[in-house]
Amino acid sequence: EKVKHKRDGLSRWYLTPLSLSVASKQPKSSLCWRNCSKRGNYIHRWVECPVLDLFWHQVISKIKLITNVELQKTPSDLLLLLFDRKAVSVSSQECVGILLAADKSVIARQWKNPQPPSLNLWHKTLWNNFLMAKITDNIQQGERRAAHKNFEGTWGPILDYLFTLKLIPAEAKTFLEH
Secondary structure: OHHHHHHHHHHHHOOOHHHHHHHHOOHHHHEOOOOOOOEOOHHHHHHHOHHHHHHHHHHHHHHHHHHOOOOOOOHHHHOOOOOOOOOOOHHHHHHHHHHHHHHHHHHHHOOOOOOOOOHHHHHHHHHHHHHHHHHHHHHHOOOOHHHHHHHHHHHHHHHHHHHHOOOOOOOHHHHHHO
């Protein structure tokens, strides 16, 4: 049920070249907008397009670096979070979910762009997602003290990675301590 819900959410919001060509009855327009000369269905546009290969390779290697979780370049791992969870801590699973949500956001923003998304855009998205999560955590901190510790455990490895790359301004450290 949960998998069906995730799949349906993707298919309702993002029209593909293939779905538009069926609607317009123009078979030639079913080719991927990234000019890879393949049919642009959902799985292709999100994961299998060769133009995305470098981006996915970079993201998967960064996820391994941050969480020590090895993902496969499959729709089930990358879109539905159905990776092998044996011997993976809950906070690492949550961290992988956050990292993959950021790359899906980046791909969605670049949906009709022939160029692949960049790792830099992924980093910026991670930082923006963190800021929103931090604000939410600060608002709810008094109500859910245990959840606050989970927040720090989940986001800690991501922040360490972003600080290592010097992608976060130094003055942000004071914000993070509050």
